[in-house]
Amino acid sequence: MSQKLPLDFYQRDTLRVAEELLGKKLVHKVNSKIILSGLITETEAYLGIEDPACHTFRNRRSPRTESMFLPGGHAYIYFIYGLHFCFNVVTTLRSPEAVLIRGLLPLEGIPMMMCSRKTTHTENLTNGPGKLCQALQITKALDGLILNSESLFISEYPITLTPDQVQVDTRVGIDFAGDAAHWPLRFRIDPSLLL
């Protein structure tokens, strides 16, 4: 029921991983005890060396992107806009591809999330890639971590999504990527189901 996803879940085609991560549960266990978790509601696929929007486009490789070159099932976390972190899961076995987690539905540790997000209400805690990292206390310190570790993992969750409950769209914030800005690589659970 709350089984961690096996590493071979991630070591497959990036599009399938992006879509099948919807409805799974992302868990960050802080200090071996405080559990912060949320249901994955939105993802984006980044397709590696042939994807102009991907950090590893044309096989760019640097200290920042190094964890994308690890086998599928590792975390790739980077710092953006001088303010925020974004959390991705590395996919496939040998290609530097990943899935960006763009949205969660908060499940466990909501009071702590409110504290981390510096807010007194429960709305908008994790409905964005930067927000969910802040809420779940995900920082660069977790970059490169394997996702079957005790502190950071994704697990099964007892819901079933039908194809008509999944919306497919173009990715967000990558207008610079030309043609790739139109690729249908964003997946999300129909927002009306989450109300």
Added chain:
DNA sequence: GGCCCGATCGTCT
């Protein structure tokens, strides 16, 4: 070494 800009968010109009 310098310059430009980003897989974002919150606030203000």
Added chain:
DNA sequence: GACGATCGGGCCA
């Protein structure tokens, strides 16, 4: 809808 915050990375010299 617009904009400022804030800083590291990528790229060119």
